Amino acid sequence: xxxxxxxxxxxxxxxxxxxxxxxxxxxxxxxxxxxxxxxxxxxxxxxxxxxxxxxxxxxxxxxxxxxxxxxxxxxxxxxxxxxxxxxxxxxxxxxxxxxxxxxxxxxxxxxxxxxxxxxxxxxxxxxxxxxxxxxxxxxxxxxxxxxxxxxxxxxxxxxxxxxxxxxxxxxxxxxxxxxxxxxxxxxxxxxxxxxxxxxxxxxxxxxxxxxxxxxxxxxxxxxxxxxxxxxxxxxxxxxxxxxxxxxxxxxxxxxxxxxxxxxxxxxxxxxxxxxxxxxxxxxxxxxxxxxxxxxxxxxxxxxx
Numbered sequence: 454x455x456x457x458x459x460x461x462x463x464x465x466x467x468x469x470x471x472x473x474x475x476x477x478x479x480x481x482x483x484x485x486x487x488x489x490x491x492x493x494x495x496x497x498x499x500x501x502x503x504x505x506x507x508x509x510x511x512x513x514x515x516x517x518x519x520x521x522x523x524x525x526x527x528x529x530x531x532x533x534x535x536x537x538x539x540x541x542x543x544x545x546x547x548x549x550x551x552x553x554x555x556x557x558x559x560x561x562x563x564x565x566x567x568x569x570x571x572x573x574x575x576x577x578x579x580x581x582x583x584x585x586x587x588x589x590x591x592x593x594x595x596x597x598x599x600x601x602x603x604x605x606x607x608x609x610x611x612x613x614x615x616x617x618x619x620x621x622x623x624x625x626x627x628x629x630x631x632x633x634x635x636x637x638x639x640x641x642x643x644x645x646x647x648x649x650x651x652x653x654x655x656x657x658x659x660x661x662x663x664x665x666x667x668x669x670x671x672x673x674x675x676x677x678x679x680x681x682x683x684x685x686x687x688x689x690x691x692x693x694x695x696x697x698x699x700x701x702x703x704x705x706x707x708x709x710x711x712x713x714x715x716x717x718x719x720x721x722x723x724x725x726x727x728x729x730x731x732x733x734x735x736x737x738x739x740x741x742x743x744x745x746x747x748x749x750x751x752x753x754x755x756x757x
Contacts, residue, residue: 460667462639463575465516466679468532471662473518475500483655487631488571488610497521527551527568534683536576544572571610587616588632614640685738723753
């Protein structure tokens with residue numbers, strides 16, 4: 454893997470280091486203000502230490518950025534490079550954890566604060582394919598009276614980076630829009646150019662932070678570890694596991710869904726393991742991802 458690719462903000466470790474590190478509040482404030490389209494005056498970051506051991510052992514799940522904004526509003530930002538199943542349910546789950554975490558048993562509901570969840574995805578969401586625009590905002594609205602919002606405590610923002618590139622190519626959006634500029638920075642800062650960078654102080658600071666991280670050999674190493682985990686996870690989804698479940702469901706129509714899905718899933722899992730090993734992924738990593746023992750994987754190798 455090339456170093457410059459490892460140090461793009463689409464790597465969620467790099468993203469978290471730029472926007473989630475205490476001391477970078479001004480940078481994060483600029484990003485959030487652009488996305489929610491109102492000026493955020495104060496940002497307090499909730500920084501959880503990222504341990505090298507956890508990255509090396511693939512024990513880090515979601516490297517999201519948690520922040521407290523004006524009026525005690527809460528914000529969660531997640532950078533996703535690999536498409537996950539049920540991504541819409543995931544964003545709702547992380548929103549609900551942050552929202553409900555503010556209140557304890559016996560507290561008044563007034564203690565609950567508005568919570569904003571932001572998903573930045575380097576892929577298109579299946580459910581949103583009919584929507585051309587790259588940035589969508591979601592709230593709870595009545596079906597017929599769509600101008601009426603039930604409550605303002607829920608606010609979701611989804612940014613699909615591939616759609617932005619399409620819109621720019623079709624001249625359907627402008628580089629004067631700050632959320633466009635921030636999205637381009639996350640995709641590839643080199644696309645912005647020096648003039649645009651110099652005219653946007655927050656983005657300039659973010660780029661300086663990125664350059665600082667990129668020049669640090671240890672940070673490169675940690676970003677590489679995270680990228681390896683991302684690619685291994687992607688391999689799981691690309692090579693047979695989901696395909697096996699699908700085959701199992703189809704087979705289940707004829708033989709009984711439960712039996713068919715189990716067979717298909719097992720077959721898909723074997724194909725996934727073989728494919729990952731062919732790609733050069735170590736047997737230890739394959740064992741960790743597939744939840745099988747090294748002995749079981751060695752048995753699969755002998756059978757093939």
